[in-house]
Amino acid sequence: xxxxxxxxxxxxxxxxxxxxxxxxxxxxxxxxxxxxxxxxxxxxxxxxxxxxxxxxxxxxxxxxxxxxxxxxxxxxxxxxxxxxxxxxxxxxxxxxxxxxxxx
Amino acid sequence: xxxxxxxxxxxxxxxxxxxxxxxxxxxxxxxxxxxxxxxxxxxxxxxxxxxxxxxxxxxxxxxxxxxxxxxxxxxxxxxxxxxxxxxxxxxxxxxxxxxxxxxxxxxxxxxxxxxxxxxxxxxxxxxxxxxxxxxxxxxxxxxxxxxxxxxxxxxxxxxxxxxxxxxxxxxxxxxxxxxxxxxxxxxxxxxxxxxxxxxxxxxxxxxxxxxxxxxxxxxxxxxxxxxxxxxxxxxxxxxxxxxxxxxxxxxxxxxxxxxxxxxxxxxxxxxxxxxxxxxxxxxxxxxxxxxxxxxxxxxxxxxxxxxxxxxxxxxxxxxxxxxxxxxxxxxxxxxxxxxxxxxxxxxxxxxxxxxxxxxxxxxxxxxxxxxxxxxxxxxxxxxxxxxxxxxxxxxxxxxxxxxxxxxxxxxxxxxxxxxxxxxxxxxxxxxxxxxxxxxxxxxxxxxxxxxxxxxxxxxxxxxxxxxxxxxxxxxxxxxxxxxxxxxxxxxxxx
Numbered sequence: 001x002x003x004x005x006x007x008x009x010x011x012x013x014x015x016x017x018x019x020x021x022x023x024x025x026x027x028x029x030x031x032x033x034x035x036x037x038x039x040x041x042x043x044x045x046x047x048x049x050x051x052x053x054x055x056x057x058x059x060x061x062x063x064x065x066x067x068x069x070x071x072x073x074x075x076x077x078x079x080x081x082x083x084x085x086x087x088x089x090x091x092x093x094x095x096x097x098x099x100x101x102x103x
Numbered sequence: 104x105x106x107x108x109x110x111x112x113x114x115x116x117x118x119x120x121x122x123x124x125x126x127x128x129x130x131x132x133x134x135x136x137x138x139x140x141x142x143x144x145x146x147x148x149x150x151x152x153x154x155x156x157x158x159x160x161x162x163x164x165x166x167x168x169x170x171x172x173x174x175x176x177x178x179x180x181x182x183x184x185x186x187x188x189x190x191x192x193x194x195x196x197x198x199x200x201x202x203x204x205x206x207x208x209x210x211x212x213x214x215x216x217x218x219x220x221x222x223x224x225x226x227x228x229x230x231x232x233x234x235x236x237x238x239x240x241x242x243x244x245x246x247x248x249x250x251x252x253x254x255x256x257x258x259x260x261x262x263x264x265x266x267x268x269x270x271x272x273x274x275x276x277x278x279x280x281x282x283x284x285x286x287x288x289x290x291x292x293x294x295x296x297x298x299x300x301x302x303x304x305x306x307x308x309x310x311x312x313x314x315x316x317x318x319x320x321x322x323x324x325x326x327x328x329x330x331x332x333x334x335x336x337x338x339x340x341x342x343x344x345x346x347x348x349x350x351x352x353x354x355x356x357x358x359x360x361x362x363x364x365x366x367x368x369x370x371x372x373x374x375x376x377x378x379x380x381x382x383x384x385x386x387x388x389x390x391x392x393x394x395x396x397x398x399x400x401x402x403x404x405x406x407x408x409x410x411x412x413x414x415x416x417x418x419x420x421x422x423x424x425x426x427x428x429x430x431x432x433x434x435x436x437x438x439x440x441x442x443x444x445x446x447x448x449x450x451x452x453x454x455x456x457x458x459x460x461x462x463x464x465x466x467x468x469x470x471x472x473x474x475x476x477x478x479x480x481x482x483x484x485x486x487x488x489x490x491x492x493x494x495x496x497x498x499x500x501x502x503x504x505x506x507x508x509x510x511x512x513x514x515x516x517x518x519x520x521x522x523x524x525x526x527x528x529x530x531x532x533x534x535x536x537x538x539x540x541x542x543x544x545x546x547x548x549x550x551x552x553x554x555x556x557x558x559x560x561x562x563x564x565x566x567x568x569x570x571x572x573x574x575x576x577x578x579x580x581x582x583x584x585x586x587x588x589x590x591x592x593x594x595x596x597x
Contacts, residue, residue, distance in 0.1 A: 013464065020423060020467040021430070021444065022460055023452035035522055036465055042523055043412040046485045047477055056483035057490060059315045059345075060301045060539020060563075066344040080208040086437035093432050098443045 008037040108587035109271030110134035114180045114328040117274060118221070121179030124168055128161035128179030132223050135181040139225070139272045142590050147247050148267040150186045151194050152226040157181070160223045175221030177335060182217055183267040183276040186227035187234055188319070189308040190214055197310045198232040198242040201429050201436045201454025211308020212343065213277060213319050213336045220335040225273060228263030232456045233426065234284055234312045236260050237528035240519055241458045248515070249292060250590045251553055255512040258288030258528070261322070265292040268322045271587030275332050276322040281312050282414055283532025285320040286544040290507035290556025293546040293586040295329040295573070296322050298532075300563045301539035302347035304333075305340035313421035314345075316536040324586055326545060326573045330354040333566070354566055358574045363396030365568060366500045371401045372408050373505035373531050380550035381506040388504060388547055388557040391579030392572060402500065406492030409485050410534035415526060416469050416482035417537070423466030429454060461522060490538045493562065501568045503560040506531055507544040511553040531558060541566050545576045546585035554584055
């Protein structure tokens with residue numbers, strides 16, 4: 001387990017911003033490093049607690065595989081959905097190249 | 104009789120008059136729109152006012168009444184919807200630039216429910232971006248002002264909905280409550296706000312923030328009106344896999360049964376951390392319940408105080424996952440780049456505001472390799488401790504009471520530079536969400552002219568006793584402690 005120091009470095013901000021696909025400005029990196037460190041410092045109140053033998057609660061309800069009958073029904077209108085997309089081509093969403101290939 | 108400061112009586116009274124033909128939905132709707140036109144410039148409760156659409160709906164209700172049909176229990180009642188509830192054909196922004204101009208292709212289940220009950224939707228209310236905040240200052244479209252004091256926040260994140268009811272724009276509104284986002288603004292605006300049991304109200308079409316915590320809830324000027332709206336929106340929805348399938352009896356019918364014999368616990372840990380005026384309101388509300396026949400006792404539940412820290416690990420973690428969908432591909436803002444990853448990153452950087460970025464990064468961090476168990480896993484175990492603390496208390500008590508907010512409404516700008524100070528606004532509301540329980544904030548007193556709410560908490564599906572206690576507290580509240588109010592435009596030169 002990594003050591004929890006309650007600090008949040010510039011490198012940490014750059015790392016999570018990349019994971020979260022957020023293109024940050026340099027001044028944002030400094031600001032968020034300080035703010036996230038202060039928040040993590042506060043939540044250290046719970047990271048130090050002894051929770052041996054305490055099970056995790058992920059959700060307030062105990063749910064297991066809720067499924068509806070597999071029957072056909074109405075779906076969203078395709079034109080209405082595509083009308084909200086930034087770029088559309090031939091009834092599909094258009095995006096820039098994914099693997100460096102020209103479209 | 105009209106509510107003070109509003110151009111209409113309460114929701115139940117309005118619906119009765121419209122159904123009986125004593126008044127028309129159009130008349131009520133025009134009065135609501137006129138009041139909005141007068142004060143909205145100073146309040147900014149709405150991101151969108153759907154005036155024309157509302158009048159069309161109102162005329163349809165009146166036509167139904169004229170044809171001898173019953174338009175439903177909320178016939179002709181103006182209602183405002185938090186702008187994170189999807190409305191087909193009407194812009195829905197979640198308070199974010201990334202969704203500015205987006206028009207949903209479907210309605211949230213609760214939107215259909217209120218429309219089917221005859222309510223008239225007059226607009227979409229302002230909120231902290233993606234419901235992340237406690238003051239409505241995190242909206243990309245500017246803050247909402249508290250109708251009691253225009254220089255103060257209305258609370259948040261459902262600040263627009265709370266302000267719309269408090270300003271007398273509408274008798275009813277819907278918000279969403281992930282860590283207190285209905286109850287805290289209700290307390291700061293002197294109105295009733297309810298966070299229902301998790302799963303009681305469908306989340307289908309509610310723009311997701313933290314899915315294991317989010318719940319849609321009503322705002323109203325009175326406990327009875329709030330119960331009437333909850334009765335309309337509660338119920339099983341096959342479109343929401345976390346929707347409870349339980350038959351629940353209507354709350355409105357048994358509101359006035361009182362609290363004789365009800366066991367009420369006053370959460371002492373909350374009193375210790377509240378401002379003197381907020382703690383004093385709770386003690387007086389406890390006396391009101393005692394005088395009405397309830398057995399009232401103080402109870403310490405120390406584990407509840409761990410809730411805030413656990414919440415600020417769990418909620419950002421879920422948010423970082425839920426907000427991954429805003430990638431510039433299918434809807435919302437796109438900022439172009441030579442490759443798709445660059446397009447995603449630039450779109451999200453330009454579209455999200457600072458608080459949303461903070462929470463996404465915090466959530467990404469606590470879920471990342473090496474930190475998952477120490478932060479997210481630990482928060483989930485602490486969530487169990489919070490639920491156990493409640494469970495133990497509910498063996499001795501039917502409901503619990505405490506302050507809703509540690510303080511009254513604070514000045515606009517007072518907490519924006521310190522995220523942690525803002526987070527502490529939700530200290531007393533968060534444990535309820537972690538446990539999936541219901542709670543309600545009831546306006547009770549004034550402190551230096553600003554409203555103070557008292558919170559009633561109950562175990563899962565304990566809405567019945569919770570509302571009965573709320574109704575008794577409401578009857579014992581100080582006169583003038585609840586909205587609607589007349590916003591004082593002249594004093595601040597607006």
